[in-house]
Amino acid sequence: MPKFEVKGTFKNDGRMKPFTKTVDAPSEKLAGEFTLATIGSKHRLGRKYITIDSAKAINGE
Template identity: 45%
Template sequence: MSQFTVSGRFKNRDGYSPFETTVDAPNENVAEERVLSEFGSRHGVKRTEIELEEVTGQ
């Protein structure tokens, strides 16, 4: 599997917070889905409140 760095921002009570995280995934689409799932469960954020800006492979 490849490593992908995903950056963007998610909505919280103070507005939006930027983030950048690295995930292992076979392709960019799976990397995006894993980030959406991770932030949703960790921060209690809906997918519509997460904005992905860039996905880069390493």
């Protein structure tokens, strides 16, 4: 399964904090969904508090 690097921000303690996550996913869209689910459950946030700026495939392993 391809790896994707997902970058964005999420609201934590009233401030927007940047994040970069690497996820295994079959497509860019699902990489974003997996990231929303992971950050949302870890920080107890709704999706409206998480913004994904980019999701790109990582080449070569």
